[in-house]
Amino acid sequence: MGARTAADGGVEQAAGHVKKGPGRRGGVWRSAPALIGGALVLLMAVLAVVGPIIWGAAAERIDAGAILQGASAEHPLGTDNLGRDLLARVLVAGRYSLALALLATLIGATVGIVLGALPSVLPRRGARLVTGAVNALVAFPGLLLAMFTAVATGLGARGAVLGIGVAIAPGFARLTQTLAASVAGADYVAAARMLGVPRRRILARHILPNIAEPLILNLAQSLGGALLGLAGMSFLGLGVQPPDFDWGRLLFDGFTWIYVNPEVALGPAAAVALAGIGFNLLGDTLARAASRSSAGQRDTARTAPPERAGEPDPDAVLEVHDLTVSFPGGSTPVRGLSLSIAPGEIVGLVGESGSGKSLTAAAIGGLVPYPGTVTYGRLRLGGADVATLSGKELGTALAMVFQDPMASLNPALKVGGQLAEVAVVHQGASRADARRRAVDRLGHVQLPEPAKQAAQHPHELSGGMRQRAVIAMGLMGTPRLIVADEPTTALDVTVQRQILRLLREVVEETGAALLFISHDIAVVGELCDRVVVMYAGRVVEELPADRLADDAAHPYTRALVASLPDLDTDRGRPLAGIPGTQPAPARVGAGCAFAGRCPLATERCRSERPELVVHGLRQRVACWEVTS
Amino acid sequence: MRIEGLTVRYGGFTAVDDVTLEIPDGHAVGVVGESGSGKSSLARAVSGLVPYTGRIEGATRIQMVFQDPYASLDPRMTIGETVGEGIAKRRRATEVPRLLGLVQLPAELAGRYPRELSGGQRQRVAIARALGGDPALLIADEITGSLDVSVQGTVLNLVRGLRDELGLSMLFISHNLAVVRYVADTIAVMHRGRIVEHGPTEQVIGEPAHDYTRTLLAAVPRLRGRS
Ligand SMILES: Nc1ncnc2c1ncn2[C@@H]1O[C@H](COP(=O)(O)OP(=O)(O)OP(=O)(O)O)[C@@H](O)[C@H]1O
Ligand code: SF4
Ligand SMILES: [Mg+2]
Numbered sequence: 001m002g003a004r005t006a007a008d009g010g011v012e013q014a015a016g017h018v019k020k021g022p023g024r025r026g027g028v029w030r031s032a033p034a035l036i037g038g039a040l041v042l043l044m045a046v047l048a049v050v051g052p053i054i055w056g057a058a059a060e061r062i063d064a065g066a067i068l069q070g071a072s073a074e075h076p077l078g079t080d081n082l083g084r085d086l087l088a089r090v091l092v093a094g095r096y097s098l099a100l101a102l103l104a105t106l107i108g109a110t111v112g113i114v115l116g117a118l119p120s121v122l123p124r125r126g127a128r129l130v131t132g133a134v135n136a137l138v139a140f141p142g143l144l145l146a147m148f149t150a151v152a153t154g155l156g157a158r159g160a161v162l163g164i165g166v167a168i169a170p171g172f173a174r175l176t177q178t179l180a181a182s183v184a185g186a187d188y189v190a191a192a193r194m195l196g197v198p199r200r201r202i203l204a205r206h207i208l209p210n211i212a213e214p215l216i217l218n219l220a221q222s223l224g225g226a227l228l229g230l231a232g233m234s235f236l237g238l239g240v241q242p243p244d245f246d247w248g249r250l251l252f253d254g255f256t257w258i259y260v261n262p263e264v265a266l267g268p269a270a271a272v273a274l275a276g277i278g279f280n281l282l283g284d285t286l287a288r289a290a291s292r293s294s295a296g297q298r299d300t301a302r303t304a305p306p307e308r309a310g311e312p313d314p315d316a317v318l319e320v321h322d323l324t325v326s327f328p329g330g331s332t333p334v335r336g337l338s339l340s341i342a343p344g345e346i347v348g349l350v351g352e353s354g355s356g357k358s359l360t361a362a363a364i365g366g367l368v369p370y371p372g373t374v375t376y377g378r379l380r381l382g383g384a385d386v387a388t389l390s391g392k393e394l395g396t397a398l399a400m401v402f403q404d405p406m407a408s409l410n411p412a413l414k415v416g417g418q419l420a421e422v423a424v425v426h427q428g429a430s431r432a433d434a435r436r437r438a439v440d441r442l443g444h445v446q447l448p449e450p451a452k453q454a455a456q457h458p459h460e461l462s463g464g465m466r467q468r469a470v471i472a473m474g475l476m477g478t479p480r481l482i483v484a485d486e487p488t489t490a491l492d493v494t495v496q497r498q499i500l501r502l503l504r505e506v507v508e509e510t511g512a513a514l515l516f517i518s519h520d521i522a523v524v525g526e527l528c529d530r531v532v533v534m535y536a537g538r539v540v541e542e543l544p545a546d547r548l549a550d551d552a553a554h555p556y557t558r559a560l561v562a563s564l565p566d567l568d569t570d571r572g573r574p575l576a577g578i579p580g581t582q583p584a585p586a587r588v589g590a591g592c593a594f595a596g597r598c599p600l601a602t603e604r605c606r607s608e609r610p611e612l613v614v615h616g617l618r619q620r621v622a623c624w625e626v627t628s
Numbered sequence: 629m630r631i632e633g634l635t636v637r638y639g640g641f642t643a644v645d646d647v648t649l650e651i652p653d654g655h656a657v658g659v660v661g662e663s664g665s666g667k668s669s670l671a672r673a674v675s676g677l678v679p680y681t682g683r684i685e686g687a688t689r690i691q692m693v694f695q696d697p698y699a700s701l702d703p704r705m706t707i708g709e710t711v712g713e714g715i716a717k718r719r720r721a722t723e724v725p726r727l728l729g730l731v732q733l734p735a736e737l738a739g740r741y742p743r744e745l746s747g748g749q750r751q752r753v754a755i756a757r758a759l760g761g762d763p764a765l766l767i768a769d770e771i772t773g774s775l776d777v778s779v780q781g782t783v784l785n786l787v788r789g790l791r792d793e794l795g796l797s798m799l800f801i802s803h804n805l806a807v808v809r810y811v812a813d814t815i816a817v818m819h820r821g822r823i824v825e826h827g828p829t830e831q832v833i834g835e836p837a838h839d840y841t842r843t844l845l846a847a848v849p850r851l852r853g854r855s
Contacts, residue, residue, distance in 0.1 A: 187696065187700035188699070188700050194758075209704040210703070519777070520849065522851055525849075560777060564777050565784070565806045566848065566850055566851075571829075574781075577779065578779075579782070581749075
């Protein structure tokens with residue numbers, strides 16, 4: 001199998017509205033800033049531990065014969081006014097400087113987190129007061145706040161640490177408040193409130209644990225700031241007082257002689273700068289790594305065996321043969337799936353949650369998240385291997401609509417502008433043309449007053465209108481295939497109906513084919529020409545939609561149909577359901593994956609997997625009991 | 629229990645407009661309507677989660693089960709901690725397994741985290757947590773909305789069984805009439821913040837009095853060819 005990556009396969013920009021995220025999760029740690037930051041912080045940590053032990057004596061040794069010397073082989077950074085070696089002093093001062101910075105950060109973080117969390121526990125009036133105070137403090141310049149506190153609490157290390165702590169606190173308070181407010185709105189907090197759990201406990205049990213991660217990230221970044229701030233305070237003479245010394249104090253002392261011996265100030269300045277840069281880079285890296293692991297990734301390895309299985313079907317819009325998606329750790333959510341769609345055909349892909357529907361769609365669009373691996377015997381769109389299509393070609397030929405329209409729309413941009421962007425990027429249209437086309441397409445999906453809606457932001461549209469806008473976005477090109485993954489699940493029945501009608505009309509008008517993914521077999525049965533049923537990563541049955549109710553043959557399909565409540569089911573009897581659960585993608589065994597839940601299962605089912613074979617007119621089934 | 633003249637306003641927008649609704653003891657009242665019709669606001673007002681005007685009489689011990697079982701369980705708490713949340717410490721060790729049993733989950737699940745559970749299992753956990761508050765009224769807001777059909781049936785059966793077994797009163801909210809019909813004794817149809825029709829389940833479905841009810845009925849997805 002020849003390996004190709006998604007990037008050189010040209011599927012970077014599949015649908016024009018995919019958020020780009022280059023690099024891999026591991027890549028965050030392999031970037032230059034991360035490496036430098038990590039190395040610097042490690043160096044500082046080692047210095048803090050061993051510095052005073054190794055150079056402690058040298059730093060205190062007074063040498064009346066070597067007062068205020070410049071750089072020499074013996075004293076690379078020169079000496080101070082008592083003849084002490086400055087390099088040794090800089091190396092020793094690391095521990096004190098870092099300890100003070102750590103202390104200041106902890107003070108700032110503690111005060112900040114308490115202030116930020118208070119509004120969640122205080123009664124409304126008190127909460128408003130605290131919020132107001134925090135807002136005022138955030139607006140106040142940090143250094144002034146620090147100096148004011150330092151002067152008020154007395155010169156020296158204590159004052160400086162308190163000062164910097166106070167300067168850091170408002171930022172932490174604001175961050176805590178914002179994070180806490182979002183968690184406080186969660187359903188699980190509402191549930192706890194209804195159970196009478198006291199506010200203090202809600203804070204300790206629900207809110208703090210769920211906001212801890214971003215707060216800790218902020219801590220690393222603040223440490224760098226505190227270090228610089230403390231050096232600044234010492235440099236202004238507000239900080240550490242002799243005989244103690246930190247980097248800022250060394251800088252302050254050296255500065256007096258800077259015109260005589262510039263190198264005496266150079267050492268401490270460089271130390272402060274390196275440590276500050278180190279902590280900031282590390283903090284940035286941590287933050288980026290965290291956002292990476294929560295956000296989706298799309299830099300996937302994609303491999304296509306050179307040997308094609310069978311003859312390609314020249315008429316199919318989409319032809320998928322032997323598609324497999326796997327993740328490290330033995331998880332294979334899509335297993336050898338084959339599927340083909342004719343022009344103008346509407347095919348429904350159903351199956352319960354986790355059966356691999358969305359990953360199948362993602363594989364078609366080249367959107368499988370890292371570290372997933374996609375392999376296939378054939379994956380052709382409009383007669384061409386998707387790996388040979390450029391991003392532009394794929395972007396125009398394929399439109400993707402997802403469950404959450406906000407995932408496809410940028411909340412900060414106007415709807416019309418976002419649609420126009422697609423035409424500018426993919427078709428090289430001029431701005432004015434693109435804009436005109438955007439309004440035209442919005443009208444096409446029956447958005448009332450399209451010109452006015454184009455000037456709105458996504459949040460100003462209702463859920464149904466947003467989904468229309470996303471469909472319009474897909475229609476900015478001339479798609480051969482529309483892949484819609486649960487496009488109506490978030491909408492209520494009446495709006496759902498309108499969107500389904502719209503999709504049907506779009507297909508009739510443009511001749512595009514539609515792959516419609518849903519867990520709702522009733523909706524699929526109504527909308528589609530043909531239904532493909534997936535279970536545990538494989539197709540288990542395929543049949544015309546209008547025969548779903550009466551002719552479904554696979555036990556799983558039949559159970560799905562039976563568990564659908566409608567307006568005529570007998571209310572006196574329990575509703576049918578399917579006992580048990582689908583095996584996890586890493587646990588699918590050798591036999592039929594449905595065997596554990598199937599009333600017809602035999603010994604053979606458990607050990608041998610049934611292939612998908614033709615069963616009557618336009619129907620294929622994978623089940624031993626049905627086909628043999 | 630009786631809700632009288634209940635109104636919920638968000639700024640200038642009236643989400644629930646002067647709703648009066650009777651929930652007799654041990655009865656399940658279904659509320660249907662499209663999204664934005666005020667169903668969830670009604671539920672949240674009755675639960676005391678949003679401010680309202682009007683009166684709610686005879687409402688003691690109300691608990692609610694939410695729509696999205698992925699958002700309604702704290703990801704950092706074990707199932708046992710979640711279910712035991714409303715229960716006094718000394719009774720937790722015996723109550724948690726009992727509650728898990730009520731919703732037909734094995735007691736071993738208590739040590740697991742929500743991410744290890746399927747959607748249907750999570751929704752059972754949410755129901756168990758609500759039952760832990762010993763509710764006189766259980767509000768179920770679209771609780772099968774994000775579940776698979778194959779799982780939906782088992783959750784609906786469970787809810788019906790619990791109602792019979794524990795004599796719970798229920799406010800059962802859904803946009804799917806076929807689902808509400810299965811659980812509710814009476815159905816209230818909500819449209820633009822008002823209740824436009826309220827009657828016994830078979831009557832509302834068999835002989836809808838309001839145009840909007842007919843629209844909702846027509847929108848229930850049905851399989852073609854089903855006899
Ligand atoms: N990034 C990933 N890493 C590892 N496993 C994944 C990843 N994405 C999905 N999976 C697993 O693959 C399986 C199939 O997921 P998929 O999203 O395709 O299901 P689905 O059929 O679309 O389900 P639903 O109806 O809930 O949307 C699931 O078991 C899921 O846990
Ligand atoms: S192959 Fe066996 S276990 Fe699988 S669906 Fe058919 S009868 Fe059931
Ligand atoms: Mg999906």
